[in-house]
Amino acid sequence: MAQLKPNILLIYTGGTIGMIKDFETGALRNFNFNDLLKHIPELKLLDCEIDTTSFETPIDSSNMNPIYWADLVTIIEDAYDNFDGFVVLHGSDTMSYTASALSFMLENLSKPVVFTGSQLPIGDLRTDAKENLITSIQIAALREKGQPKISEVCLYFEYKLYRANRTTKINAEHFEAFASLNYPALAESGVHLSVNDEALYKPNRRKKLKVHKRMESEIMLVKMFPGICETTLEHIFSYDGLKGVVLETYGSGNLTNENWFIDLLKKLIKKGVPVINVTQCSGGGVNMGLYETSTQLKRIGVISGKDCTTEAALAKLMYLLGQQISTSSFKTIFETSLRGEMQ
Template sequence: MTVNQPNILLVYTGGTIGMIKDPETGALKSFDFKNLLERIPELKLLDCNIETISFDDPIDSSNMNPKYWVQIAEIIEEEYHNFDGFVVLHGSDTMSYSASALSFMFENLAKPIIFTGSQLPIGDLRTDAKENLITSIQMATLQRAGKPVIREVGLYFEYKLYRGNRTTKINAEHFEAFESLNYPHLAESGVHLNVEYDDLFKPNTRKKLVVHKQFETNILLVKLFPGISETILKPLFNSAAVKGIVLETYGAGNTTTEAWFIDLLKQTIKRDIPIINVTQCSGGSVLMGQYETSTQLKSIGVISGKDITTEAALAKLMFMLGENVSIKTFKTIFETSLRGEMS
């Protein structure tokens, strides 16, 4: 390795970005990431040393789950002191969930972990994979006074770097697949790389890195809709297996005020099951008590997700339950921004 050049570790988990078309059949298959430089000779022009590590069996991101989050985290944890930055190649479908989860796993993170992927395979003529990959690596190498500029989990896609736990996949067809509706992007790639320094996460660098690896997956996500039925909801909420619930409500956090519904929430909270209120809207925030339809929620102890995304809310709930946060402090901690995931 050359002295003074940043060392970047590429972690390939799977996803479209690492696929090439079989010229005979036209089917997509993973290619060996060791041959990355042959596929993208431009990587040699980057002012850094790149090493790659790949899942033994790359997965489609639809199969992503906490077991794999731990696998990604352990690769990074093991190599943390050998590299200046990390780029995780991941399928775009569940990328926002994984980026959110990793942000909670890495406490006092002082280096970049940047997720990226692509809508078209790397071997494709019109691929977005090259730009996404090259710029993600460049973002991960950015340094100021010998220290990394990005010190959080980011997600880079189509010319923009976002805070990972603020993103949502909004489009399955456009190259611009992601959006961060409640938080400005962290950097933009044009003729120059423009970094919004004021918007970057500022970790406590005096503290040692702590990696959390416990997730509780026995949780429920319920999206409200007009006509939602007591018959269906009751057994779900009353299931002994359920440890926490994320409720996707209307607008600024409103729900039906029918007695059965409010009572169901109340009884569930009494059993020490945290219920998180997040909005179904792509952007905006939950403001319980702004309308009459959410005043009762506030008084029975529903937790406000404020402007958190559903993806980050689920990851945070799994993480906090996995950490065995006591129910007494659960609401306070959930409503506090831990990694910049809420305003």
């Protein structure tokens, strides 16, 4: 009996990839995604079935937020049993944030969820949209021994497939817009599609998909810089509704060890507000205690983000706060890799 073709659901949230240029006015506008094949007839050549759906009102990715994340995982949850893989078309500016969030919201995922987009609209003569979309669908349709080859949330852009929660956008101008500096690419597209089997996430396929939709957004990201002001931070940290803080620190997790700053952190942690330490460097990770300026952080209970990206650390914090993890176990759970987001 012939094996059925993989069935892929294409989900459009918004962004440049779903726009075409009006050649009379030069303005970009969204096109009807049901007419996708008219713009990319090459999709007919793919050895899979493709269905499409879209946010009722597509959005610019700058407006992305946890409410839309919940909408997106609901689409995947409702369609999960009827499709072999999912491709999410998303604006590139916040793609790493959304893709990282979904990696935590979709627990026990055993099918591919591939995020992609483009730097130029689909109707542009030099667009990168066609290659990104075609290869993302091919990746989502990959099978091995009757099972999906890829079983995690990932991001494909400019010939490389990355683990989503390891990515960050590094360039607003070049087609190679994303990087994963602390984890190797999952696959590379050239003459052949080469998959790095050792780097793939290995799910427990016996566990059923569990979808989490509550993400706590009353959190703050604070980037350290020389001259950061005591009164400003004191004002921010005194907000009663503050549920968590991510500190973007220098190098391997260092920041000022002036008494006023350490005291502010102590007060936060004493109130049960988790404080996460991630490096503002593009690559590498946090190693608290390596230098004297980070020794006190470790002592007062600051949580190490290890080699997490800022995007993944924020998403993980929102997710764990949404799960209402107890204060006593929060640090241990955060410092444990849940979806391959840290070493």
